[in-house]
Amino acid sequence: MSPLPTGPGVATMWRRLAAVLLAVPLLAGAVSLAGGAAAAADYGRYAVGDLKRLDFAAAGTPAPAVPFEAKAGKAVSLADFRGRVVVLNLWATWCAPCVKEMPSLDRLAASVDPRAVAVVTVSQDMAGWRAVDPFWARRGLKTLTPYIDKPNKLALALKAKGLPVTVIYDARGREVARLTYGAEWDSKAVKTLLAAVTAAG
Numbered sequence: 001m002s003p004l005p006t007g008p009g010v011a012t013m014w015r016r017l018a019a020v021l022l023a024v025p026l027l028a029g030a031v032s033l034a035g036g037a038a039a040a041a042d043y044g045r046y047a048v049g050d051l052k053r054l055d056f057a058a059a060g061t062p063a064p065a066v067p068f069e070a071k072a073g074k075a076v077s078l079a080d081f082r083g084r085v086v087v088l089n090l091w092a093t094w095c096a097p098c099v100k101e102m103p104s105l106d107r108l109a110a111s112v113d114p115r116a117v118a119v120v121t122v123s124q125d126m127a128g129w130r131a132v133d134p135f136w137a138r139r140g141l142k143t144l145t146p147y148i149d150k151p152n153k154l155a156l157a158l159k160a161k162g163l164p165v166t167v168i169y170d171a172r173g174r175e176v177a178r179l180t181y182g183a184e185w186d187s188k189a190v191k192t193l194l195a196a197v198t199a200a201g
Contacts, residue, residue, distance in 0.1 A: 088168075089119070089121045090164060091121060101182040103139070104184045106142065109143040120147065123148045132146050171197075
């Protein structure tokens with residue numbers, strides 16, 4: 001092994017390298033903040049009604065590559081919906097605001113072009129399908145496709161602080177905004193926001 005070179009010039013080089021390395025995380029943070037500010041500026045005007053509480057802090061963050069479960073045990077992830085705007089809703093059968101907003105999510109799914117917008121509801125019930133299947137049958141949900149996140153890995157990856165939480169992603173899989181409250185998801189305000197995100201590509 002060769003010894004590291006020394007001398008005044010080398011010391012200056014190391015100081016410059018250290019400064020660059022220290023600047024990288026700061027720059028990444030600045031880019032993230034800039035992305036959030038840009039999203040708030042671009043889409044903030046659509047934050048009316050239930051959307052007044054939209055959170056743009058994580059705007060620009062790529063969707064997590066964490067798998068969740070479809071029927072018959074098939075593993076899927078948000079990458080499977082790439083190319084479409086995604087309305088990702090984390091919910092549970094024991095969550096009263098989740099139960100209240102679920103019919104509006106079903107109506108939203110029925111009203112959008114599924115080639116452009118995907119409404120993805122992922123249950124956080126630890127009982128998995130034993131809880132979700134009877135709920136689906138009782139509520140008569142016809143358009144939504146149920147998914148489960150029994151180990152709650154997706155919720156952890158999203159740093160969800162409660163339920164319901166709904167995250168909107170653009171067609172490239174980047175977070176636009178999120179809402180940690182219930183909402184009427186088939187409202188005019190929501191459809192206008194989704195149309196704007198879809199048009200942005």
